Amino acid sequence: MKNSIGTSVILTLAGESHGPMICAVLDGLAPGIPVDETYIASRLSLRRSQGPTDTARREQDAFSIVSGVFNGHTTGAPITILIPNEDVRSADYERGLARPSHADYTAHVKYGGFEDWRGGGHFSGRITAGIVAAGAIALSALGRKGITIGTHILECAGVRDEGFSETDSAGQIEKLQDMSFPVLSDVREAMEARILEAKAAQDSVGGILETAVCGLPAGVGEPWFGSVEGVLANAIMSIGGIKGVEFGSGFALAGMCGSEANDAFCVKEGKVLTRTNHNGGVNGGISNGMPLIFRAVVKPTPSIGKPQPSVDLDSCTEAELQIRGRHDPAIVRRASIVVSSLTAIVLCDLLAQRFGTDYLK
Amino acid sequence: MKNSIGTSVILTLAGESHGPMICAVLDGLAPGIPVDETYIASRLSLRRSQGPTDTARREQDAFSIVSGVFNGHTTGAPITILIPNEDVRSADYERGLARPSHADYTAHVKYGGFEDWRGGGHFSGRITAGIVAAGAIALSALGRKGITIGTHILECAGVRDEGFSETDSAGQIEKLQDMSFPVLSDVREAMEARILEAKAAQDSVGGILETAVCGLPAGVGEPWFGSVEGVLANAIMSIGGIKGVEFGSGFALAGMCGSEANDAFCVKEGKVLTRTNHNGGVNGGISNGMPLIFRAVVKPTPSIGKPQPSVDLDSCTEAELQIRGRHDPAIVRRASIVVSSLTAIVLCDLLAQRFGTDYLK
Amino acid sequence: MKNSIGTSVILTLAGESHGPMICAVLDGLAPGIPVDETYIASRLSLRRSQGPTDTARREQDAFSIVSGVFNGHTTGAPITILIPNEDVRSADYERGLARPSHADYTAHVKYGGFEDWRGGGHFSGRITAGIVAAGAIALSALGRKGITIGTHILECAGVRDEGFSETDSAGQIEKLQDMSFPVLSDVREAMEARILEAKAAQDSVGGILETAVCGLPAGVGEPWFGSVEGVLANAIMSIGGIKGVEFGSGFALAGMCGSEANDAFCVKEGKVLTRTNHNGGVNGGISNGMPLIFRAVVKPTPSIGKPQPSVDLDSCTEAELQIRGRHDPAIVRRASIVVSSLTAIVLCDLLAQRFGTDYLK
């Protein structure tokens, strides 16, 4: 697998930052799912750059669905979504100097100089527009089954949001649905201030995203290499800038003892639950019916205005780079809907594997 | 994919904790790789329980290779390794009460009561013996190409080892090769003391493993869903008890600004390097030639002697569980070679995809 | 796998007969392959309907490549090709009556009535335009390595062409390159006459296509389920209307004895060859360096003008159907380039698996 993910429901991504368009093909989704273009547009708008804390590149994401949808519903055939690139300024990019912590150098080694280097080419975050558009269909398919997903900015530039609550994550997910700056407590202003400070200093910041999924039935996921955690980790790590993923209490488990970390069982109204959720809704790689909780770390945007030591890819000599172009001083806000979207696609896949291709119909 | 991982080099795992044997099939490895059974045995011995800090179950891992090896070399056909289970005491396990934070409940939901529940069945850590045996062949194949892998216990029960050095990770990896308790500084006694304390309290502890890979060529990995990070994360997360994976500076990147986190380029002896390695050797999902560095968190062993609130799977009622059986108060030590082994198999796969099936010949 | 094929080089198809466009994504091809749009257009023209023996639907196939190509060369990123549908007359099709031997009924069962039924929807031969466009790039990549592919109409409506010669298949392949009605001997007029007879009778005819590949190195293909024969058979059988595939002497082998059928070895200029080629260039699923030869049977086009007993999909009652719409009295001519194209894509995949992603660079 390269640009495709999934076994029964499969997403394929194509396109470049400065090419004519981004293309996402979502194959294997059940027939009969209503496709609401307004909802897709609303998800894309959450990802779109919009104010001083985002890049000045302003794409309209005027997507079109050119296959797999008929009379307003999925047909079961592959869904192709095209999203044109309109606000492209390739002149801002200069071939030759590798931007540190970007894929310029590794793409150059891998593709031998034939890569489309403009704006990061195929490695650009721009491609995630395809994830969001396809993910919107997956999100609404899951929603019809009572499975909801929300992602918030748990941390940005040292400012920390509160985490998902153990008692009302479903309500919190609902609250997050249309928030353009998704946080659970009153931290937006503080975060934005820090982002603008970094921007003023020609610098950038990173953060941590936290995702919750409610309503996922128990028994989903496969043993060993098809685990919910492994498959989701692969998906989420594939998003540019994400360098770590943890489930449940994650790295904090290293400091707990078993009697603290174990999630004791209880039975409520005939349903097996756990009293705590340190395992984030997954045991042995398989969902246990509790909320699925994970966090992903987003590194500071590597594109910064400050001069940086670089290397000339053609001559293989050292050189100083000053990045022009338009870029985001932080991508956590825009990445949050990408994480939710990709999670939705992966869960559609796991559900279809488990219950068949008609499950989400 | 369920119990198999890989595209060009594929590992398949089968077996149960209390079944007759564990079976690992490693397919796609290049022909002509010398297979040294003594080396395989030595890797298995690193995983084997051995002292008071491990379970009292003592398996001899008297493996046999029954296909794919001829005249002491790999043939290119699938390699089958069988590892008998000998020290099994199923009477210690009692069907019906789900052990908290184990896969008992989720397996029951998924398999409807037909699962082999003895000792965790197919979800048991015992199956990782197959990873280590197959991984030993992968490790030696990589070694012939100058690619070395080492994993140490970075943290256990609150005791912290030093991390991999930016200047001599290759030397550190070498030092770790045959350490039964792999640490880089003088922390073994302190860690063991804490583990024994937990054991005395009928409790358990967790930890963090850190892995370094040296010698991996730049340009390996695929865009998006075939990234080095994503593919490795899927593999490593599949190991029972691992709940998080981070690359390079990982979650700490959330608190850095771009100018700190970016890895500036330099050129040394005609080779492009980076001055720091916050990205852990991967940019855009593709190796950049610097050491590959990642960490994985291991939760405290869920099997503890203390009584725990559980649920009876047949009657779906609450019940108290007191686990008998033999178990590890900490699995970090034993898990370290599992992580190195699985990393080796994944890298063999990525290299074969990139350079063809004969690359490791 | 549904609408995708391949392991290292992967083709994904999307689109419907009466949707806005066909979409083909070709992922994993080496970077640096020149992409000649004129050549792609010429391959599409071989598939295009063009005279009285073809359907009256006249598509211009004004394709555009929207990703994966930069400065006239492949970049290594996925190549997306879009081919608009322009000459669509959905009014010719009437929902409800299943056309015999088409996918109308099976699609209805599988997709529960949500399928795009117009003109066969996603099951239409129109989708093969995507195979031809993507295959043109694969064909030219192989051509640079001296690997050539040709397909001719071995049989149509009872008229038989001569087969590939054992001594000059390479020359015959070359001759076939730009033939719009590809035959090796003087049978075009006879075949066309029979097709027109069938058309006049509101009927249709089928045929047999024969394909040869020259220059394929020995040692390509994988054991058992990755065999050259199996992988190609899956690909070729996926083309609508193809109901059988045979390699080398194929079904005729049933009547031979071993001493006739065995291909004796000889050595010429230091190269191992076989004196005959009853195995069609493949032994044990792996190429042996001789020309790869296979045949595929194409059933008579199921769309015929004659009234036929059908079933009403909504009421599940019998009904008579008279197909209007425009259709081909025979598709063998148009299918020939589809077979060559898909063969090229599959061989690019097998070569990349064997020799790495840069082999065709």
Place this chain on the structure above:
Amino acid sequence: MKNSIGTSVILTLAGESHGPMICAVLDGLAPGIPVDETYIASRLSLRRSQGPTDTARREQDAFSIVSGVFNGHTTGAPITILIPNEDVRSADYERGLARPSHADYTAHVKYGGFEDWRGGGHFSGRITAGIVAAGAIALSALGRKGITIGTHILECAGVRDEGFSETDSAGQIEKLQDMSFPVLSDVREAMEARILEAKAAQDSVGGILETAVCGLPAGVGEPWFGSVEGVLANAIMSIGGIKGVEFGSGFALAGMCGSEANDAFCVKEGKVLTRTNHNGGVNGGISNGMPLIFRAVVKPTPSIGKPQPSVDLDSCTEAELQIRGRHDPAIVRRASIVVSSLTAIVLCDLLAQRFGTDYLK
């Protein structure tokens, strides 16, 4: 995919003709399927050599199931079956001279001399014992759902059996279940006589196998590259010696016109059927509820006693080969259960993809 096939239900094969054992891993089958070792043994006995028309190598196939079965039922975890090789005489084989129409030469090129060449190594028909053992479990899983499979020898050495009837293929399948020489009419003696003639002449013969599947629900299979025909063709072509596969009327369709070849619909007791079955139960790659019918051609066994022109693999010079060893003058009889078994495994996979992993439970 190399030695594995399937998406949801996956078969992996390992082992060599003269190694210690054959290993088959069948992963993804539903839990709760009764596993009857007597039935498995009976399927293996159908494949076993047994009289003068078969090889003198007499394996007992004393298989053992070492994972994935518990209390007599499948658990849902991978099932590992081991079949020891006992009657091995490696001294009969002499390294160096490639046997014509075997995989000796291609394996040598692919694996560079490291292949296990004894008795064909991993390419030997011996490995199909693993298919039969695993397939027996699949056959019984399907049987519980009313899906039955039978294969007979339609043609051998010029003697032709009658084909499956359009009116009672289910009854014919039942009759074939335990026939060691599966034919539908009174042709056994004539076929055996011809095989013995060939044997006496130190020669061999081939034939055609015909398979029918009854009870398969409509709507199974995936569009394009997941078609019933394509996926089955890949599987069946992977069996050594099979060089062609055709569905329904197959190659005979080339000589029909559409009005003959089309399968007119009718409705019987509320069920949609077709009056003829020229499409062999598949339209557009998806099952239509009619019997699935296909034929496979088996080439004459390449191992013959007559001297043959060969090549010395080490010196790359011509040499005459006289094969000793024990071999089958015809493998059609033994291959018939292999085809049924592999068909069963592929159908379990397609059904699990369509209806979920519990469908066969």
